[in-house]
Amino acid sequence: MKRGHEPKQAPGGAGEAGPGGMAERPLVPACPTRRPGRLQRHLLSGEFDQLRDLPIFESNFVQVTRLGEVANKVTMGVAASSPALELPDLLLLAGPAKENGCLQLFGLFPLQFVQLFVHDESRWQLKVKFRTGRAFYLQLRAAPETRNREFGQWVRLLYRLRFHSAQGAVPFTQEYSALEDDEEEDEDEDLTEQEEVSGGAPLENLRLLPRPGQALSLCCLPSPTCHPETSCRGLNAEGPGLPRLWSQPCSAPASR
Amino acid sequence: MTYAYLFKYIIIGDTGVGKSCLLLQFTDKRFQPVHDLTIGVEFGARMVNIDGKQIKLQIWDTAGQESFRSITRSYYRGAAGALLVYDITRRETFNHLTSWLEDARQHSSSNMVIMLIGNKSDLESRRDVKREEGEAFAREHGLIFMETSAKTACNVEEAFINTAKEIYRKIQQGLFDVHNEVGTTASFLLQANGIKIGPQQCISTSVGPSASQRSSRDMGSDSGCC
Numbered sequence: 409m410k411r412g413h414e415p416k417q418a419p420g421g422a423g424e425a426g427p428g429g430m431a432e433r434p435l436v437p438a439c440p441t442r443r444p445g446r447l448q449r450h451l452l453s454g455e456f457d458q459l460r461d462l463p464i465f466e467s468n469f470v471q472v473t474r475l476g477e478v479a480n481k482v483t484m485g486v487a488a489s490s491p492a493l494e495l496p497d498l499l500l501l502a503g504p505a506k507e508n509g510c511l512q513l514f515g516l517f518p519l520q521f522v523q524l525f526v527h528d529e530s531r532w533q534l535k536v537k538f539r540t541g542r543a544f545y546l547q548l549r550a551a552p553e554t555r556n557r558e559f560g561q562w563v564r565l566l567y568r569l570r571f572h573s574a575q576g577a578v579p580f581t582q583e584y585s586a587l588e589d590d591e592e593e594d595e596d597e598d599l600t601e602q603e604e605v606s607g608g609a610p611l612e613n614l615r616l617l618p619r620p621g622q623a624l625s626l627c628c629l630p631s632p633t634c635h636p637e638t639s640c641r642g643l644n645a646e647g648p649g650l651p652r653l654w655s656q657p658c659s660a661p662a663s664r
Numbered sequence: 665m666t667y668a669y670l671f672k673y674i675i676i677g678d679t680g681v682g683k684s685c686l687l688l689q690f691t692d693k694r695f696q697p698v699h700d701l702t703i704g705v706e707f708g709a710r711m712v713n714i715d716g717k718q719i720k721l722q723i724w725d726t727a728g729q730e731s732f733r734s735i736t737r738s739y740y741r742g743a744a745g746a747l748l749v750y751d752i753t754r755r756e757t758f759n760h761l762t763s764w765l766e767d768a769r770q771h772s773s774s775n776m777v778i779m780l781i782g783n784k785s786d787l788e789s790r791r792d793v794k795r796e797e798g799e800a801f802a803r804e805h806g807l808i809f810m811e812t813s814a815k816t817a818c819n820v821e822e823a824f825i826n827t828a829k830e831i832y833r834k835i836q837q838g839l840f841d842v843h844n845e846v847g848t849t850a851s852f853l854l855q856a857n858g859i860k861i862g863p864q865q866c867i868s869t870s871v872g873p874s875a876s877q878r879s880s881r882d883m884g885s886d887s888g889c890c
Contacts, residue, residue, distance in 0.1 A: 517704035540701045
């Protein structure tokens with residue numbers, strides 16, 4: 409991944425968009441003064457030395473059931489472990505700590521072991537599925553005026569991960585409903601997950617991560633259709649296109 | 665919540681030895697018999713009190729499977745403490761300790777405190793590694809040793825806290841090079857060893873021999889419950 413700005417300016421957010429990334433083209437910062445997202449700020453706060461300089465593309469989400477029932481607040485970001493990488497290779501998940509509601513980093517996962525899908529574009533929902541079979545659904549939490557744009561950035565990023573990731577690492581794959589139960593890892597080329605949306609895990613069984621102590625608070629959750637909370641405001645889509653850090657000129661998602 | 669120090673821990677060892685269960689028991693006082701395979705790193709945190717000081721333990725629970733090893737070892741850096749875990753019912757997890765130890769020593773500070781843990785001590789009838797073997801390995805390699813059970817919580821608190829005590833003892837004894845002649849700040853040097861000074865803590869009040877110190881080698885490899 410190439411960063412088109414000084415390392416200390418690396419923090420990204422769903423709002424930072426612009427061309428650049430894989431291609432040898434100068435970056436055009438869409439929003440150079442945008443303040444870092446919540447996750448980036450958390451990492452910059454000093455408790456995670458090794459992660460503090462990672463450029464991160466992040467958004468706030470709520471964890472939902474397959475049917476869209478709201479469970480937990482989640483902040484998800486992708487990052488590159490080295491500035492030399494052309495694409496992000498890490499997925500970071502965070503959420504409010506149960507004791508005080510402060511953002512807490514839950515896990516750091518190599519993207520090569522994670523599959524990301526568009527679950528329901530009309531509801532701005534992604535599906536995150538680990539290679540172990542564990543999966544959960546996230547619905548974007550953003551201001552109505554920027555939500556589509558921000559979700560579009562995620563879709564484009566997923567596309568980039570799917571079609572431009574290194575050989576052997578295929579973090580973004582298609583999943584058909586027929587494969588849902590047997591956890592096969594066949595891959596397809598469409599951007600959307602085409603499983604049938606039915607049923608839905610009970611909320612109490614929904615855990616982003618298996619550690620119950622890190623289960624996120626169920627209080628103060630917005631409804632799936634409500635307006636975003638104040639905390640969302642630091643993360644805004646900024647202009648069309650890809651997140652700045654991993655953007656490059658590209659055509660629309662292809663179907664092979 | 666404020667704290668005097670933050671210690672970074674890593675938990676390492678073969679897959680299935682109970683690393684995530686130990687963390688869960690320590691942070692949530694719960695045991696979960698069925699656990700998903702850990703991929704990458706999962707985090708936990710808890711405050712403990714050592715000698716009247718609040719210390720935050722930031723725990724990095726790493727994946728034990730071989731396929732993740734090259735990824736997870738990159739996160740050993742900057743750890744103040746390591747819990748090296750094997751399963752007393754699976755000999756092979758004990759046999760792999762040397763390899764884990766080499767990894768840990770190669771990728772982290774020489775000051776890192778390593779606690780060797782023989783987990784699943786509740787499964788005495790299926791024991792495959794004698795306690796004495798664990799003790800001998802620890803003695804040979806300069807580790808602290810405990811047997812624990814994440815299921816019954818036996819010695820889990822002690823394993824985490826005794827590791828913190830040993831780190832704290834090293835700080836108190838000045839074994840971490842917090843003063844140097846070229847003017848590098850003490851906090852920077854501590855950070856290089858996986859230790860952070862909490863907000864508004866003064867290094868001069870925290871470093872130096874303490875009358876209350878004692879060797880953690882004496883601290884309870886037996887707390888009596890296992």
